[in-house]
Amino acid sequence: MADLTVPLIVVAVLIVLAWLGMYLGWRARGRRQGALPAPPAVPVDLGPASLTAEVAYVATTLAEKPLERVVARGLGIRGKATVAVHPEGIVLAIRGTDPVFLAAERIESAGTGTFAIDRVVERDGLAVITWRLGDTLVDSYLRPLTGSAKQAIIAAARSLTPASVTSDTDIPERNDPSGIS
Template identity: 40%
Template structure:
């Protein structure tokens, strides 16, 4: 095979993989189109308990850290400013309207090690379980800029019930991990 033919084959394979990825993302977006986030500010009179900067990692199905949801406003990784108040948690993601998770929608808060394709040190992620306006429980994962996820989780826990930290990831049979 000539060099030019090899380049064409590689380009065709790359283009095919991109098309497959786009089709898969479109299907996921259609599947999750019925889910939304509560957009808005904290209610008047809410007391700020903590502010934290970090990375928004993903939102997944509840207790399924490997099943990303393509909810508008939470579909992609982003920098995030987290504001914890006595009435709920505000998430300010880059380029998105402010999301306010009212205390009544919060299900639990804890720490996690794994979410989607992000594996960090033990308990390095904040796992915030909450209920969408449609009534579906989902988990959002945040990676604090500080070394520990404990302070944000502790600040949220008076507003939402705490859950135990996630178990260490188990080795998949037949894997080298």
């Protein structure tokens, strides 16, 4: 037993250092993104939802940088969520956080994606909504819990965008995993 004490202490110290490094990195990223504004509060007078779907919220990243997670303002936590599309915009209610409102005029495009952060799925398995958080363009990645919900979410989000957004090729970087350099 005594011959295992030193290796156990070394392993315990390494585990504590790894957790400390992750914690400090998360806090530093949050500070760097501190200038990002909070998404607007969900309006109380929203029109009826044209679509409500349960999804797995994967991440929100800086646009065209699917490995740069946005952790500020409650967008950094992965979890189950509800997406509701209203005439005024999209309400993204991630369990355990305050709902996020993506105003219709802030939504730039919608399409599909294959990967974000540490989640890789089948080709085009994620719904991606590109929107403006203040002056910063971001992508929110959603994994619908049912097969038909992905296209319904994309179509409903596109109905809120300018008419020029019509195809999945509007977001090519999100569709091609070979695009990571």
